[in-house]
Every structure is written in C-alpha cells, then in structure tokens.
Amino acid sequence: MDLAYTPEEEEFRARLREWLGRALPSLPPKPSPDDWPGRRAYDLGWQRRLYDAGYADVHWGASPTVRLIFLEETEKAGAPYVGANFVGLLHAGPTIAAEGTAGQRDRWLPPILRGDEVWCQGFSEPDAGSDLAALRTRARRDGDDYVVSGSKIWTSHAEVADWCELLVRTDPEAPKHRGISWLAMPMDAPGITVRPLRTLAGSAEFAEVFLDEVRVPVANRVGDENDGWRVTMVTLSFERGTAFVGEVVACRRVLRELAGEARKNGRWDDPALRRRLGRLNAEFRALWRLTQWNVSEAEMSGGVPGVGGSVFKLRYSHARQELYDAAADVLGPESLDLDRPWVLDRLSSLSYTIAAGTSQIQRNIVAERILGLPKGR
Amino acid sequence: MRFQLAEDQRALRDGVREVLARCFGPEALRAAVDDPGRLDRALWRELGAAGFFALRLPEARGGVGLGLPEAVLAFEEAGRALLPGPLVATHLAAGDVPGAATGEAVVTAVGNGLVEWLTEADVVQGDAAGAVPLRAVDPLTPLHRVPVGAPVSPLAVLLTAAEQLGSATRTCELAVQHARVREQFGQPIGAFQAVKHLCAEMLVRTETARAAVYAAAVTAEPADIDTARLLADEAAVRGARDCLQVHGGMGFTWEFELHLHLKRAWLRTHRAGPATESEDRLAAELLTESA
Numbered sequence: 001m002d003l004a005y006t007p008e009e010e011e012f013r014a015r016l017r018e019w020l021g022r023a024l025p026s027l028p029p030k031p032s033p034d035d036w037p038g039r040r041a042y043d044l045g046w047q048r049r050l051y052d053a054g055y056a057d058v059h060w061g062a063s064p065t066v067r068l069i070f071l072e073e074t075e076k077a078g079a080p081y082v083g084a085n086f087v088g089l090l091h092a093g094p095t096i097a098a099e100g101t102a103g104q105r106d107r108w109l110p111p112i113l114r115g116d117e118v119w120c121q122g123f124s125e126p127d128a129g130s131d132l133a134a135l136r137t138r139a140r141r142d143g144d145d146y147v148v149s150g151s152k153i154w155t156s157h158a159e160v161a162d163w164c165e166l167l168v169r170t171d172p173e174a175p176k177h178r179g180i181s182w183l184a185m186p187m188d189a190p191g192i193t194v195r196p197l198r199t200l201a202g203s204a205e206f207a208e209v210f211l212d213e214v215r216v217p218v219a220n221r222v223g224d225e226n227d228g229w230r231v232t233m234v235t236l237s238f239e240r241g242t243a244f245v246g247e248v249v250a251c252r253r254v255l256r257e258l259a260g261e262a263r264k265n266g267r268w269d270d271p272a273l274r275r276r277l278g279r280l281n282a283e284f285r286a287l288w289r290l291t292q293w294n295v296s297e298a299e300m301s302g303g304v305p306g307v308g309g310s311v312f313k314l315r316y317s318h319a320r321q322e323l324y325d326a327a328a329d330v331l332g333p334e335s336l337d338l339d340r341p342w343v344l345d346r347l348s349s350l351s352y353t354i355a356a357g358t359s360q361i362q363r364n365i366v367a368e369r370i371l372g373l374p375k376g377r
Numbered sequence: 378m379r380f381q382l383a384e385d386q387r388a389l390r391d392g393v394r395e396v397l398a399r400c401f402g403p404e405a406l407r408a409a410v411d412d413p414g415r416l417d418r419a420l421w422r423e424l425g426a427a428g429f430f431a432l433r434l435p436e437a438r439g440g441v442g443l444g445l446p447e448a449v450l451a452f453e454e455a456g457r458a459l460l461p462g463p464l465v466a467t468h469l470a471a472g473d474v475p476g477a478a479t480g481e482a483v484v485t486a487v488g489n490g491l492v493e494w495l496t497e498a499d500v501v502q503g504d505a506a507g508a509v510p511l512r513a514v515d516p517l518t519p520l521h522r523v524p525v526g527a528p529v530s531p532l533a534v535l536l537t538a539a540e541q542l543g544s545a546t547r548t549c550e551l552a553v554q555h556a557r558v559r560e561q562f563g564q565p566i567g568a569f570q571a572v573k574h575l576c577a578e579m580l581v582r583t584e585t586a587r588a589a590v591y592a593a594a595v596t597a598e599p600a601d602i603d604t605a606r607l608l609a610d611e612a613a614v615r616g617a618r619d620c621l622q623v624h625g626g627m628g629f630t631w632e633f634e635l636h637l638h639l640k641r642a643w644l645r646t647h648r649a650g651p652a653t654e655s656e657d658r659l660a661a662e663l664l665t666e667s668a
Contacts, residue, residue: 259663278660289588296380363577373567
C-alpha cells in the first residue's frame with residue numbers, strides 16, 4: 001500500500017508541468033458557451049497542441065497512473081478540458097482501440113488524437129433512457145450497407161460532430177440485449193437531422209438526432225453483428241471508471257475558493273456553514289483517495305476499469321451537487337445571479353445523478369454485480 | 378503508484394482474521410455478552426502472543442516491527458469481530474508500559490470525557506480521579522465518566538477509524554447475506570430495489586471510507602486522519618442502522634449480533650471528541666496552501 005510515484009512518473013509530471021507553463025499563456029480566449037463551432041475549434045486546437053507535444057494519446061496509450069497525473073496537472077494548471085473531444089477521446093476511441101479491427105483503428109484513432117475529428121454518442125433514445133437496451137432504432141441490412149431509421153436524444157456535440165458512435169437494433173427478434181450492434185456513423189450522411197435541445201441551464205448543450213433511411217457501411221460496425229451490447233459495456237466502463245478524475249481535482253479547488261469567499265463575505269463566522277465546508281473537504285479528500293485506489297487497481301489488473309467505477313460515480317455525483325448547494329449558501333442572495341461564479345455549475349450539477357446511468361441504475365449495478373444480489377423483475 | 382494491499386498485507390489481514398475467529402468467535406462473543414464487565418485475560422494474553430499489541434514495536438525491542446498500515450489492517454479485523462477491551466490504549470502503550478506488548482497488562486487511557494474498562498485495567502494513562510461509572514449502552518464496553526478529559530492522540534483516532542471500517546464491512550456483509558436468502562412475496566428480498574439500494578449505499582460508504590482510512594495509514598497526516606474519522610464513523614453507524622432495517626424485526630432483537638455493532642460504532646464516534654472539531658479543522662485547512 002503506497003501513495004508514492006515512481007521516478008519515471010515524477011519525471012512525467014515535471015515535464016508536463018513545465019510544458020503547461022509554456023503552452024497555456026499563448027491560448028486564445030475561451031469561446032462563449034453557446035458558440036458550438038467556436039468551441040469545436042478551440043477544443044480541437046488544444047488537442048492539436050497536446051498531439052504535437054506528445055500528450056495526445058495519454059487517455060489510452062499510457063498507464064492509468066500516468067493518465068491520473070496528466071488529468072491532475074492539466075486541471076491544476078487551468079488547461080482546457082477535453083470538451084468537444086469528450087466522446088472521441090474517452091468513449092469511442094478506447095472502444096475502437098479495444099474492440100476494433102486493425103483497419104478500423106487506423107481509420108478512426110489518428111484523427112481523434114490529432115484533433116481533426118469530433119465524435120458524438122448515439123446511445124439514448126426518447127423511449128429508452130435508463131433502460132438503454134430498450135432502444136428501437138432499426139438497422140436493416142441492404143448489400144454492403146445498413147439502412148438506419150429511428151431517433152436518438154441527449155446527444156452532446158451532435159451539431160459539430162463528424163462521427164457518431166451509434167447503437168442500433170440489427171435483430172428485432174432477439175432478446176433485447178442480444179440484437180444490438182455498434183456502428184460508426186458519418187454525421188454528414190443523407191437522412192440525418194439534428195435539432196438542438198435547450199437545458200435548464202439555458203444552453204443548447206445537446207440535441208435530438210433523427211435518422212431517416214441513413215446508409216452506414218457494414219464495414220463501420222465495431223465488433224460482431226448483434227454483439228453491440230458487450231461492446232457498449234466496454235465503453236460505459238470507461239465512462240464511469242475514469243471520466244471524473246479531473247473533476248475531483250476541480251471540485252477541491254472550488255472548495256478552497258468557496259472557503260476564501262466565505263471568509264471575505266463574513267459567512268465563515270457561521271459555524272454550521274463552516275463545518276459543512278469542512279465535511280465537504282473530507283468528502284472530496286476521500287473521493288481523491290478512492291480515485292487513487294481505483295487507478296491503482298486498474299493498473300494492476302491491466303487497464304480496463306471495472307464496476308468499481310459505479311461506486312465512485314454514485315458518491316461523486318451526489319457530492320458534487322452538495323458542493324454547489326453549499327456554494328449557493330456561501331453566496332446568499334447572489335446565488336440567484338447567473339453572472340456569479342458557481343451558479344451555472346450548480347445548475348449543470350443537477351445532471352450528474354442522471355447522465356451516464358442514473359444513481360438508481362448505478363445502485364442496481366453495485367448490488368447485482370458487486371454484492372451478488374438477485375436481479376429484480 | 379500501488380495504492381492496493383500488498384501480498385504480505387493481505388496475508389497479515391487473513392492471519393489476524395483467522396486468529397480472531399479462533400480466539401473470539403460467535404460463541405465467545407455470546408459468552409462475553411452474557412457476562413458483561415469482565416475482560417477475558419486469557420484472550421488478552423493470546424492477542425499479545427499473536428503480536429496484536431507489539432505490531433509496530435521494533436524487532437530489537439521484542440516487537441513485530443511493522444508499520445501503521447499493518448496496524449490499521451489488524452484493527453479493522455478487530456472491529457469486524459467486535460473484539461472487546463481497551464485495544465487501542467494497550468496497543469499504543471506497547472513499549473512504554475511493561476507487559477502491554479505481551480498482553481500481560483491491560484492498559485486504558487482517559488479520553489474525551491470517558492474512560493473505557495477502568496476497573497479491569499492494570500494501568501490507567503491520564504487522570505481518572507473522580508471517575509463515576511455509568512450504565513453503558515454497549516454491553517461489551519464498561520464506561521466511566523471523568524470530570525477532566527484528555528486529548529486523544531491522532532494515532533488513536535486512526536486506529537478507531539480502522540475499527541469502524543471493519544464494523545461497516547461486517548454489517549454490509551450481514552445485510553447482503555440476509556437479503557440473498559430471506560424470501561418475502563415469493564422472492565429473495567434482495568431482488569427488491571428498496572432493499573438492493575440500501576445494500577448498495579452501504580458498500581459505497583464502506584469503500585469510500587476504506588480509501589480514506591488506508592490513505593491516512595500511509596501518510597499519517599492530520600487532515601487525512603480527520604477525513605478517515607468522519608468517513609469511517611458515517612460508514613459504521615449508518616451501515617449498522619441500514620443492516621438493522623434490512624433484517625426487519627429480527628434486527629431489533631438482543632439475540633442478533635447487529636445491535637452490538639451499532640452500539641460499539643456509537644461509542645467509537647465519541648472517542649476522538651465531537652465530530653464538529655474534525656470538521657472545523659478540515660474547514661480551516663481549506664484556507665491553507667496545502668489543502
């Protein structure tokens with residue numbers, strides 16, 4: 001049991017820190033939250049910088065500990081987050097790397113790493129949210145193509161994406177988990193309509209995607225036909241297992257800023273509020289240790305995160321909401337001003353117990369797959 | 378970074394679990410409950426012989442020569458087994474108080490307003506003048522109230538957190554075992570989401586506390602120890618309550634061991650002083666550079 005880093009890991013950290021110190025001051029200003037083309041260009045520009053400096057493949061080319069250091073240092077330095085590259089770098093990329101053919105890896109991975117292509121995720125459907133496997137988007141085989149019809153929802157970055165990791169039903173007769181396939185769909189194919197959805201935070205963060213007889217080459221299928229559910233579970237284990245490392249670091253910084261603000265505006269003298277911040281400090285310190293524990297476990301078991309990610313996601317998503325609720329109490333009436341820091345974060349934190357599997361679904365996963373409790377009806 | 382149990386740490390944990398199963402199994406627990414207030418001296422010496430008290434004492438001084446992480450693993454097992462006695466005080470006195478290391482002497486210490494096992498102890502650390510007995514909630518921990526309390530050392534806080542972690546682990550196991558086999562409405566109750574989600578939350582609290590307690594064992598830093606204490610208290614107390622809920626009426630009986638876990642968990646939450654003190658220290662830490 002050890003929290004020390006190897007000399008190689010420390011050297012990586014020092015080199016990265018030094019590079020960030022040089023690279024960050026030359027960044028252009030961040031685009032406005034609703035300027036999607038601007039955000040795409042900004043995020044891809046940063047990815048290109050990472051690529052040129054040799055850090056682009058850290059999400060799937062490096063050891064889990066090196067990846068942890070990368071996320072810790074970039075967050076601490078205030079570097080841009082993956083942003084529009086989220087799905088490509090953290091979902092589709094790792095999935096293609098693990099399950100794709102050599103040809104598929106050559107076609108899709110380099111453009112993700114170089115910051116040339118953006119991916120979005122076509123998993124959720126209007127009538128199949130938490131019950132992901134109830135999806136109904138159909139793909140009918142026609143020669144060398146699948147012909148896809150249906151609709152997807154909650155698709156982040158759909159407006160600016162080049163590719164979509166798409167789940168389709170290829171065998172409507174099979175049991176619902178068995179008749180699904182995983183396709184890479186080009187977003188410029190005829191028959192695709194994207195309609196932005198406005199969130200309660202006021203931004204057009206994600207979209208509905210309508211698919212009307214869209215032709216997708218059979219060669220774009222990753223994994224076997226009707227084996228898409230298993231391929232998807234690989235994707236989701238990445239999403240739940242390691243997607244939040246940088247965010248825990250960010251939450252710990254926000255907590256320090258909150259303490260500073262409370263000291264400034266006098267609310268620090270309220271013992272109940274102060275102790276709530278102290279308890280949140282314990283919470284995020286523990287979540288950071290749990291992150292280190294999970295990363296070490298992944299390191300020792302060969303890199304693919306397990307269901308332990310659900311344990312982390314459950315605790316973290318609720319802690320994040322408590323953090324921004326505490327922020328509102330530090331701000332007082334100013335928490336009703338959208339121009340104040342933390343107010344938009346409070347609104348967006350409401351999605352954390354829903355996105356990537358609701359807390360209820362995560363509890364089922366923990367209970368059934370870790371504790372071995374029987375499946376319910 | 379290898380923040381996982383090493384091979385020899387696993388072996389140590391399993392070894393302690395075996396020793397405790399042999400010298401303090403369910404029958405010994407039941408016997409202790411039936412004869413409260415008496416400390417089993419033979420058990421104490423057996424713990425001494427197994428190296429429980431001398432675990433961190435250097436080999437040159439007759440100890441086992443292991444570190445804080447290993448001590449934390451041993452205390453986790455003690456908490457899991459509901460082992461009675463002033464374990465933390467005796468362990469911390471090994472090397473200073475003659476006989477403590479071998480289990481010949483029972484050592485207790487004046488804590489935050491309370492002393493455990495005062496009349497059974499051979500040596501009392503701190504001023505127990507004016508101690509008044511009280512009718513203790515936990516039948517396996519006799520208590521005296523003292524007019525002047527003493528500060529509790531960070532190591533004692535950490536070892537107590539380790540006991541809480543062991544208790545949380547055990548009550549989660551008990552709940553899950555019951556939920557798997559107990560049938561109601563034609564199926565195991567663990568198939569119902571209401572029960573399933575209680576169990577899942579027990580595991581989440583336990584595993585979060587585990588990471589915090591083990592990290593504090595590695596760093597021994599004050600903020601890590603305060604964190605471990607708050608998280609482990611929460612996991613042990615809420616875990617025992619949820620375990621009781623999963624067991625229904627059976628959980629409310631004297632016969633079922635669960636109430637002993639809950640009562641001991643409550644007791645341990647008081648060892649380090651009010652939780653608000655830990656929260657205050659962790660709040661103050663946010664204003665420092667090192668947070």
